[in-house]
Amino acid sequence: MGVSCPKRSIDSHRSPYQPSSWLVYSASALLRRWFLYAADRLASPPRLIFEKSLGFAQTQVIDAIKRTGVIEALASGPRTAEELAQELGLQLDPLYRVLRAAVNINMLGVERGPTPRFHNTELSSLLLDSNPKSPWPMIQWVVDDWYGAYAELGWVVKTGGDAFRKTHDGKALWEVLQEDPKREADFSRAMSATDDMFAFEAVVRDYPWRRYGRFCDIGGAYGSLLARLLRQCGKADGVLFDQPQVIQRARKAWGEEADKVDLRTRAEFVEGDFFMSETLPKPRAGDAWVLRHILHDWNDEDAARILAALRRAIGATPVTLCIVEFTFLDEFSDPDVASKIGADLSVLMCQTHGRERTRREYEKLFAGAGFSLKRTVRTRGPLCVTEAVPI
Ligand SMILES: Nc1ncnc2c1ncn2[C@@H]1O[C@H](CSCC[C@H]([NH3+])C(=O)O)[C@@H](O)[C@H]1O
Secondary structure, three states, X not given: OOOOOXXXXXXXXXXXXXXXXXXXXHHHHHHHHHHHHHHHHHOXXXXXXXXXXXXXXXXXXXXXXXXXXXXXXXXXXXXXXXXXXXXXXXXHHHHHHHHHHHHHOOOEEEEOOOOOEEEEOHHHHHOOOOOOOOOHHHHHHHHHHHHHXXXXXXXXXXXXXXXXXXXXXXXXXXXXXXXXXXXXXXXXHHHHHHHHHOOHHHHHHHOOHHHOOEEEEEOOOOOHHHHHXXXXXXXXXXXXXXXXXXXXXXXXXXXXXXXXXHHHHHEEEEEOOOOOHHHOOOOOOOEEEEEEOOHHHOOHHHHXXXXXXXXXXXXXXXOEEEEEEOOEOOOOOOOOHHHHHHHHHHHHHHOOOOOOXXXXXXXXXXXXXXXXXXXXXXXXOOOEEEEEEEO
16 A cells, blocks of 8 residues: 655755665675576576567556656556546556556556556656656657667677667767757756766765866766766866857756756866867866766777877876776676666667777777776776876
């Protein structure tokens, strides 16, 4: 009985998802992998392989309960399928079957009885419009833009082609976004929504950011990472660097959003292109140039061009590059390998052969652009911080 609501409050300054201790983090990652392995061993192989091949059905169930308004309607209390069908103008039979499927994957809960009443769970409540940190913008991207590209995975393996261009009239993601300001705004919002998914709070806490005097967030979108770093390191200031149209909207966000507005005087906004060194910020000794989810968007050739532009812009100034990515520590068994593989396939399919890299692959990339890799710092989540300094 009763409606389960999000147990953790939504705080605008800090992620509501605090990292657990290293011991709990490592043990739970291990247990999760073990449970998944055990569940597979217990199932009958023919059924198992068929169920795995139906993975896309989950995507569609989540999409359906969000886009038909079920999740919003349930925010005001449990409903039967009949009530929902009437209120939202939906078809009762398929609706009931989708609600049942959602309960099966814990996306909805049910009060059983002759007429079952459905309610939101902690998971579905996260998708409410009233949640400023809702993962929905990202899920919407996955469904609307990635899904079709993913269907071309076998084709990519055979031909080495570009799935995103194939499914988007020959255009790459950045071109699609540049042509449509609304979609670009949605994309930047979607990127901020990944903060809580990938233990962003652990990145802030598990790496010693306080040693730097200034952060330059290169390709920082609306600056959710920069804002969090400035809050953590009271003496530092920051530069947010991105494409002109993104920075114009970021400026507005920093004038309005509760988690950023008081930090506005400590941040500078620079518009440019990270392939062109002359547009990058002017370096300052003691800077950290932070690139989160940037290099993974690009294949080795393009990533090397970005690093070469950064190297030219930095010159002889002592600056540290901090690359925040889903770095593979062990490609088959590191604790968060499932998230890393998910991210790797997404950038393979949607970013013209972007890739998640191993430490050795970063080492090679840096060396080719005049940087040397100093160390890779693990965090209590799938993201690592890899430091590099100019040679
Ligand atoms: N040529 C470019 N120059 C500068 N920024 C770019 C360029 N191409 C893509 N970007 C930006 O790169 C970012 C990649 S998405 C990552 C955003 C942010 N670092 C985060 O972790 O949330 C987007 O904000 C793009 O606008």
